[in-house]
């Protein structure tokens with residue numbers, strides 16, 4: 232499986248505290264069937280994103296683990312004005328492996344009115360935003376209209392593996408399942424922060440998805456789509472159910 236959202240790099244944000252914890256997290260990922268993991272440190276008001284340090288830490292951990300799992304670079308990109316300006320100048324600093332997909336997160340309390348315009352500008356520049364954990368956002372939980380529109384524009388949605396259970400509360404769990412049933416989820420990722428409470432495990436999610444849907448659904452969300460994303464390749468996206476037809480497909484360009 233391929234995990235496109237994790238905070239495995241030590242002492243860089245609120246993820247792994249030290250190098251030992253990074254290594255322990257990587258071992259958990261490998262032991263639970265993750266072959267590739269994307270390190271996505273925060274870039275927000277609290278944590279400054281340092282692309283050189285990210286590369287350095289990935290190199291260090293790759294040497295220490297022998298590349299099991301393979302570590303890719305990315306960023307948990309907060310949609311702030313400063314970040315957007317920097318990405319418009321050079322998005323390859325923030326996108327996964329410097330290619331076409333950008334992990335975009337929102338604050339819990341506020342989604343700026345200019346969001347749609349910002350997403351459109353990024354898309355016009357050849358960047359496909361991957362909206363991270365909308366199921367955990369109290370504003371987005373209330374209505375899927377915005378999310379449907381963003382998907383139609385060219386965004387993808389990533390939900391958190393632990394939200395398939397009630398680890399993040401009932402509202403997040405309910406929203407995750409509702410989005411899955413509407414065909415609005417394109418990737419499931421761990422958003423791991425540590426070894427214990429938020430570990431980098433996708434195996435439990437795979438079992439749940441296989442049981443509740445089928446093995447193909449689990450494979451699409453945990454293997455095929457994330458594999459295309461880290462390689463900067465096309466992801467095929469089904470239109471949300473509420474748009475009327477499940478036969479309509481959007482063709483993404485990456």
Ligand SMILES: [Fe+2]
Pocket residue numbers: 236237238271307422
């Ligand atoms: Fe995150």
